[in-house]
Amino acid sequence: MKPLNWKRLIGIDNLRNEYAYADDAVLGYTSARRSADRWVKTTCGYCSVGCGMEIGTRDGKAVAVRGWEGHPVNLGKLCPKGLAEHHMLTAPDRAVHPLLHGKRVAWNLALEALVSRFRNIQKQHGADAIGVVSTGQLLTEEFYTLGKLIRLGFGTSSFCGNTTLCMASAAYGYKRSFGSDGPPGAYEDLREADFIMLVGANIADNHPILCQHVEANRDKFLVVVDPRVTKTAMLANLHLPVKPRSDIALLNGMAHVILREGLANREYVARHTSGFESLQSFLSAYTPQLVSELTGIAPETIVDVARRYAGARAGFIGWTMGVNHSTQGAETVNVINNLALLTGHIGRKGASPFSITGQCNAMGTRETGFTSSMPGYRKFESVQDREDLAALWNLDVNRIPARRGLAYPDIIDAAAEGKVKGLWIIGTNPAVSYPNQGQLRKAFANLEFLVVQDAFQPTPTSEFAHLCLPAAVWGEKEGTYTNSERRVGKANVAVQPPGEALPDFDIFLRVARVLGCKDEIFPNWTQPEDAFNEWRRVSEGRLCDYSGITYELLEKVGGVQWPYTGEGDPAGVSRLYADGRFQTEDGRAQLYCVPCEPYPDQPDEEFPFVLNTGRTVEHWHTRTKTRNVGVLEHMAPNAWLEMNPADGKRLGLRSHDFVTLVSRRGAVNRLELRLTEITAPGQVFAPFHFFESNVNEVTQDACDPISREPNFKQCAVRVERSLTHRS
Numbered sequence: 001m002k003p004l005n006w007k008r009l010i011g012i013d014n015l016r017n018e019y020a021y022a023d024d025a026v027l028g029y030t031s032a033r034r035s036a037d038r039w040v041k042t043t044c045g046y047c048s049v050g051c052g053m054e055i056g057t058r059d060g061k062a063v064a065v066r067g068w069e070g071h072p073v074n075l076g077k078l079c080p081k082g083l084a085e086h087h088m089l090t091a092p093d094r095a096v097h098p099l100l101h102g103k104r105v106a107w108n109l110a111l112e113a114l115v116s117r118f119r120n121i122q123k124q125h126g127a128d129a130i131g132v133v134s135t136g137q138l139l140t141e142e143f144y145t146l147g148k149l150i151r152l153g154f155g156t157s158s159f160c161g162n163t164t165l166c167m168a169s170a171a172y173g174y175k176r177s178f179g180s181d182g183p184p185g186a187y188e189d190l191r192e193a194d195f196i197m198l199v200g201a202n203i204a205d206n207h208p209i210l211c212q213h214v215e216a217n218r219d220k221f222l223v224v225v226d227p228r229v230t231k232t233a234m235l236a237n238l239h240l241p242v243k244p245r246s247d248i249a250l251l252n253g254m255a256h257v258i259l260r261e262g263l264a265n266r267e268y269v270a271r272h273t274s275g276f277e278s279l280q281s282f283l284s285a286y287t288p289q290l291v292s293e294l295t296g297i298a299p300e301t302i303v304d305v306a307r308r309y310a311g312a313r314a315g316f317i318g319w320t321m322g323v324n325h326s327t328q329g330a331e332t333v334n335v336i337n338n339l340a341l342l343t344g345h346i347g348r349k350g351a352s353p354f355s356i357t358g359q360c361n362a363m364g365t366r367e368t369g370f371t372s373s374m375p376g377y378r379k380f381e382s383v384q385d386r387e388d389l390a391a392l393w394n395l396d397v398n399r400i401p402a403r404r405g406l407a408y409p410d411i412i413d414a415a416a417e418g419k420v421k422g423l424w425i426i427g428t429n430p431a432v433s434y435p436n437q438g439q440l441r442k443a444f445a446n447l448e449f450l451v452v453q454d455a456f457q458p459t460p461t462s463e464f465a466h467l468c469l470p471a472a473v474w475g476e477k478e479g480t481y482t483n484s485e486r487r488v489g490k491a492n493v494a495v496q497p498p499g500e501a502l503p504d505f506d507i508f509l510r511v512a513r514v515l516g517c518k519d520e521i522f523p524n525w526t527q528p529e530d531a532f533n534e535w536r537r538v539s540e541g542r543l544c545d546y547s548g549i550t551y552e553l554l555e556k557v558g559g560v561q562w563p564y565t566g567e568g569d570p571a572g573v574s575r576l577y578a579d580g581r582f583q584t585e586d587g588r589a590q591l592y593c594v595p596c597e598p599y600p601d602q603p604d605e606e607f608p609f610v611l612n613t614g615r616t617v618e619h620w621h622t623r624t625k626t627r628n629v630g631v632l633e634h635m636a637p638n639a640w641l642e643m644n645p646a647d648g649k650r651l652g653l654r655s656h657d658f659v660t661l662v663s664r665r666g667a668v669n670r671l672e673l674r675l676t677e678i679t680a681p682g683q684v685f686a687p688f689h690f691f692e693s694n695v696n697e698v699t700q701d702a703c704d705p706i707s708r709e710p711n712f713k714q715c716a717v718r719v720e721r722s723l724t725h726r727s
């Protein structure tokens with residue numbers, strides 16, 4: 001086997017064949033088994049980059065994946081997870097039958113149990129006593145259908161998803177600044193900007209194909225803001241290793257310098273924003289000196305970065321979970337948006353405040369809504385929006401919900417308090433991914449009926465379920481995903497699902513039939529395209545206008561950005577707010593004064609380290625998919641803890657020792673120690689991929705009051721040597 005190096009693996013070089021070679025060697029496949037006789041075009045089902053790819057099949061089995069040559073997003077390249085995606089389809093633990101109380105039952109009995117148990121709970125305890133938690137990994141058609149089923153069919157407002165653990169802060173931040181959700185820019189901006197700043201975004205591990213666009217840009221100055229020296233930080237011209245959660249101070253400090261030195265775009269500010277005067281006086285306190293104390297970055301560096309951003313021809317600020325996973329997540333997004341508005345770096349080629357999303361369809365769930373907003377970014381509180389929807393659906397306006405329901409963490413808290421008694425979990429695995437697992441177990445213990453609908457069985461979450469429903473997964477079902485740049489891509493069927501597993505879309509229609517609302521809310525629907533065509537009508541005239549997008553067009557051009565009404569080049573690049581008109585009442589964007597506050601659960605003598613958690617390139621979240629893929633699992637087989645060598649020395653610990661993390665809430669065992677300068681003294685980092693050593697036993701469940709997103713990125717812990725040693 002040839003030696004592997006990460007730059008090759010993430011597809012920056014055109015070495016796809018070499019990667020396939022490594023894959024074969026690890027898995028023991030021969031090239032004959034891999035050679036496909038049919039290729040099906042599709043979109044990747046892992047991350048939000050949204051790469052175009054082809055699944056190769058032979059004898060009804062998926063045997064290979066390759067990049068879609070010339071696709072607008074990835075130009076034929078794929079990252080290691082994408083390249084090995086077909087292997088998870090045949091994993092031994094795919095879910096194949098419905099299970100009621102652990103016993104195999106027929107689909108009709110399973111769904112009758114779901115409907116009768118949920119209806120009984122609602123009769124006794126009210127409509128909101130059942131909750132539904134879904135995912136950014138469903139197809140848009142499925143999520144749109146689910147939203148109607150839950151809010152119009154079951155009539156509960158306790159409906160949310162794992163996107164609240166992920167993108168809620170970005171969505172609320174955009175809404176507060178610009179009047180609507182929706183990232184203004186495009187990937188092309190990564191190629192066009194002369195200044196790029198990535199805040200809490202480790203794209204080399206988590207959005208590898210975006211690196212391709214950054215690397216192709218020869219004129220850029222790349223700044224990476226991250227407490228760790230990530231692989232992305234290693235690509236940067238300047239790395240700012242900020243103290244944990246001090247980003248607001250840094251960004252306010254940049255804005256202070258921009259105003260003090262007269263570098264703001266005063267004309268843009270005057271024409272297109274509100275709140276400038278109060279922001280100006282608020283920012284006077286954020287001097288480079290103070291900001292330096294708060295962030296640990298030298299005052300002259302803060303001044304330098306501010307000048308570079310303001311002076312750039314086109315300035316791009318991208319962010320991901322280092323920003324969103326915070327009790328001030330939405331507000332941090334507002335401070336990023338402030339900078340874009342103060343300088344006019346928005347709505348132009350290369351210039352955007354850009355939220356890099358996470359899951360393959362995090363965007364689709366935000367657009368088709370019913371969680372943070374109603375379909376088409378319509379607002380619960382707007383009478384007009386509710387009337388519009390009622391007319392589109394031919395329903396009485398009183399049927400349209402007038403308020404947002406409970407967010408995911410509030411559904412879990414309500415279950416722990418005994419208010420939510422029935423829960424339907426679809427395409428998410430909270431027994432690994434939810435913060436502060438003790439609270440989640442309390443919630444699960446109180447439930448009368450828990451349904452888990454997943455493509456794998458068992459999962460750590462399905463172990464708690466009364467009813468398990470087997471779902472088809474990427475490669476086995478049809479529909480669309482929307483990527484971070486608002487580009488809608490088509491996912492297609494390459495193989496049949498195993499056993500009795502069904503696409504989530506089919507499961508939702510069957511539930512509607514048992515519930516008796518199928519004909520009313522899904523008239524004549526039989527396939528995902530029926531949902532898509534209704535969604536096109538429902539989104540027409542909205543910011544996320546899909547009216548000109550058809551399945552045929554998507555197959556042809558490989559992905560179309562919304563808004564698209566059918567005019568102009570469908571393969572072209574679109575940007576929002578090019579005319580400086582925002583989605584607010586008066587068309588102006590709002591500037592915000594945001595003080596930098598300390599995060600909850602500060603370290604002290606007993607718990608002296610700040611724990612940061614996140615990801616690695618080889619694994620996908622809770623590993624239901626990737627632990628079954630040899631080439632990925634072998635490269636990252638167990639959980640680890642990164643610690644600075646100075647701290648290791650002080651504690652008498654060495655690399656490869658097994659350690660335990662203890663917090664005010666719990667403990668997690670058997671993390672393999674990595675002593676490395678990547679992590680600063682006083683901080684430690686662990687991935688959250690491993691249920692075997694689940695860091696969410698120790699994380700805190702404090703949430704952003706605006707977005708309800710948990711503060712996953714900081715909590716106080718101590719590190720002890722594990723009693724168990726390497727076996």
Ligand SMILES: Nc1nc2c(c(=O)[nH]1)N[C@H]1C(S)=C(S)[C@@H](COP(=O)(O)OP(=O)(O)OC[C@H]3O[C@@H](n4cnc5c(=O)[nH]c(N)nc54)[C@H](O)[C@@H]3O)O[C@H]1N2
Pocket residue numbers: 047048081166199200201202203205206207225226227228230242243244245246247320321322323357358359612613614615616617618619620621713
């Ligand atoms: N390989 C892989 N790729 C993925 C995923 C996966 O599981 N595996 N998941 C997808 C999903 S759903 C998501 S949401 C994205 C997430 O993508 P990212 O946000 O890039 O991933 P994370 O590793 O969670 O966190 C990013 C960085 O935030 C930094 N950070 C922590 N605290 C702070 C802070 O106070 N300030 C700043 N500025 N930075 C901080 C961390 O050190 C980390 O490097 O990745 C997507 N892509």
Ligand SMILES: Nc1nc2c(c(=O)[nH]1)N[C@H]1C(S)=C(S)[C@@H](COP(=O)(O)OP(=O)(O)OC[C@H]3O[C@@H](n4cnc5c(=O)[nH]c(N)nc54)[C@H](O)[C@@H]3O)O[C@H]1N2
Pocket residue numbers: 135137138162163165166167321325358359426427428429430432433434435453454455456459471472473474504613614615620621622623624625688695696699712
């Ligand atoms: N400590 C810590 N915790 C975190 C994070 C962190 O950075 N640190 N990140 C948070 C973030 S950003 C996210 S997005 C979450 C992710 O957390 P989860 O959503 O729990 O992660 P996944 O492993 O993607 O779970 C998806 C589940 O859906 C199943 N599945 C996949 N495809 C389908 C399908 O088509 N249909 C159905 N029905 N099931 C399917 C998979 O088998 C899996 O069980 O984790 C959050 N938790």
Ligand code: SF4
Pocket residue numbers: 044045046047048049050051074077078079080081082083207208209210
């Ligand atoms: S970068 Fe994301 S979308 Fe592209 S192949 Fe990798 S996981 Fe799939």
Ligand SMILES: [Mo]
Pocket residue numbers: 165166167358359
């Ligand atoms: Mo995420």
